Amino acid sequence: MSDALSLVLLALLVVTALAATFSRDLLAAVIVFSGYSLVMALLWQRLQAPDLALTEAAVGAGVTTVLFVTAIFKTQRMEEEGGDRHRRGGANEKESVEK
Amino acid sequence: MKKVVSLCFIGALGVLLLMLVSSMPRMGDPGSPTNRRVVDRYLEKAEEETGTENVITGVILNYRGYDTMGEVTVIFTGLAAVLAVLGREKRGRVYAYPDRSPVRSSIIVRSAAGFLLPFIALFSLYTVLHGEISPGGGFQGGAVMAAGMFLFAAAFGLWKAGRTVPPRLRFAVEGAAPITFFLVGVAGLLGGGEFLAYMLPRVSAGLQPALRTWLTLLVEGGIGAGGAMIFISVLMALAREEVGGGQAA
Amino acid sequence: MGRLLDNYHYAVAAVLFCTGFYSVIMRPNIIKKIIGLNIMETSVFLLLVSLGWKEGGIAPIHAGGAEAASMVNPLPQALILTGIVVAVSTTAVALSLVILLYRQYGTLDVDRLMREEELEVPAAGPEGGEG
Numbered sequence: 001m002s003d004a005l006s007l008v009l010l011a012l013l014v015v016t017a018l019a020a021t022f023s024r025d026l027l028a029a030v031i032v033f034s035g036y037s038l039v040m041a042l043l044w045q046r047l048q049a050p051d052l053a054l055t056e057a058a059v060g061a062g063v064t065t066v067l068f069v070t071a072i073f074k075t076q077r078m079e080e081e082g083g084d085r086h087r088r089g090g091a092n093e094k095e096s097v098e099k
Numbered sequence: 100m101k102k103v104v105s106l107c108f109i110g111a112l113g114v115l116l117l118m119l120v121s122s123m124p125r126m127g128d129p130g131s132p133t134n135r136r137v138v139d140r141y142l143e144k145a146e147e148e149t150g151t152e153n154v155i156t157g158v159i160l161n162y163r164g165y166d167t168m169g170e171v172t173v174i175f176t177g178l179a180a181v182l183a184v185l186g187r188e189k190r191g192r193v194y195a196y197p198d199r200s201p202v203r204s205s206i207i208v209r210s211a212a213g214f215l216l217p218f219i220a221l222f223s224l225y226t227v228l229h230g231e232i233s234p235g236g237g238f239q240g241g242a243v244m245a246a247g248m249f250l251f252a253a254a255f256g257l258w259k260a261g262r263t264v265p266p267r268l269r270f271a272v273e274g275a276a277p278i279t280f281f282l283v284g285v286a287g288l289l290g291g292g293e294f295l296a297y298m299l300p301r302v303s304a305g306l307q308p309a310l311r312t313w314l315t316l317l318v319e320g321g322i323g324a325g326g327a328m329i330f331i332s333v334l335m336a337l338a339r340e341e342v343g344g345g346q347a348a
Numbered sequence: 349m350g351r352l353l354d355n356y357h358y359a360v361a362a363v364l365f366c367t368g369f370y371s372v373i374m375r376p377n378i379i380k381k382i383i384g385l386n387i388m389e390t391s392v393f394l395l396l397v398s399l400g401w402k403e404g405g406i407a408p409i410h411a412g413g414a415e416a417a418s419m420v421n422p423l424p425q426a427l428i429l430t431g432i433v434v435a436v437s438t439t440a441v442a443l444s445l446v447i448l449l450y451r452q453y454g455t456l457d458v459d460r461l462m463r464e465e466e467l468e469v470p471a472a473g474p475e476g477g478e479g
Contacts, residue, residue: 017387051425052432054235058243059436062245063330063436064386067439068382070338074450075456079376126358126398128402141422155408155426158422163427166430234407
């Protein structure tokens with residue numbers, strides 16, 4: 001299935017996944033993740049899985065996003081800056097040796 | 100140092116996976132190992148053996164019924180775990196929902212949600228009831244219903260959503276999926292077939308096809324209603340705050 | 349490179365898996381880790397469903413006299429349908445733990461959580477959140 005639409009959808013998947021991973025704003029990451037789920041739903045339709053498309057659109061873009069937003073609302077929106085992480089470089093070294 | 104090691108590990112994993120991908124059979128090949136053996140049986144016999152035109156529904160509720168029963172139990176256990184961690188509403192206690200603040204959703208959101216909600220509810224019902232013939236079924240319909248309820252909660256506030264779907268109703272329906280699944284399964288045993296045979300005892304053979312349809316619908320409805328209620332309860336548990344205790348949001 | 353270009357759906361699934369894995373082990377924030385877990389889950393779903401796809405296949409629904417031979421594989425779809433719903437429940441459990449953790453320690457940063465546990469024992473709560 002080397003059609004253009006699937007290629008575009010797959011590229012969008014990778015882009016949204018990377019954006020969700022590297023954003024510092026958790027709320028933005030969650031919203032991008034809901035876009036990821038929506039793209040995934042379209043891709044299920046391309047792969048002839050209408051049941052999955054329906055479920056993914058409702059669950060991924062709806063339910064999961066609301067749960068994440070609720071959790072962020074109850075905690076904090078921004079990822080903390082690792083401001084003083086370099087202070088305990090020694091501890092980091094130790095852990096990496098263990099690994 | 101730790102970072103470098105982790106990045107190297109992820110890179111190695113990626114290369115390994117891509118090498119595996121390049122040695123897999125070509126995608127879409129009808130003769131590839133995944134598309135042979137049991138699949139033909141499912142595709143050709145599902146309609147007469149399970150009475151559902153949608154083969155996926157047939158696989159979920161008949162061929163792999165045990166899997167689905169375990170899976171329904173997993174969802175229920177998930178709700179139980181959330182409630183064990185965060186606690187459940189108790190009768191006679193006052194709870195605050197974080198949205199009882201001066202900031203309200205805009206009139207556009209509220210009127211659009213009010214307009215859309217009946218259609219979403221109807222569509223979820225259709226998805227559950229029509230799932231044997233068209234795309235849909237219990238899980239899909241339950242998910243759509245839960246998403247609709249979440250929209251309601253987002254537009255009109257959790258407090259109003261909690262009033263519209265009162266806790267008593269939720270507590271009663273949450274267990275519907277495992278219970279209907281188990282009861283219909285045992286009824287199949289009593290009816291002289293195997294577990295989940297979709298039969299009832301002392302029903303003449305001529306009625307069996309109709310009965311199978313109705314029992315399948317019952318299980319689908321149980322999964323749909325139970326699943327939707329479980330998700331709503333999870334949302335309520337996540338968002339709720341006890342008055343006096345807890346942390347101000 | 350073998351069939352890497354034919355199997356580009358699988359290749360994207362592999363890339364997504366690595367992205368999610370990166371998020372899980374490298375990002376210190378717990379919610380980021382849960383998003384990464386979700387990305388890993390969906391990448392596996394994508395792999396399995398595209399395994400069952402057939403060239404020119406149609407959805408496995410018998411309505412309208414569709415012939416069985418041209419249908420795609422229904423088995424992965426049925427398994428993954430339940431998988432999606434299970435993924436939401438695990439996410440819900442994880443998020444409830446996150447909320448409890450934040451209530452106890454006031455942070456979602458794993459590095460900070462580990463340090464805080466070394467430094468001070470928090471006020472006696474009903475459950476000690478673990479990092």
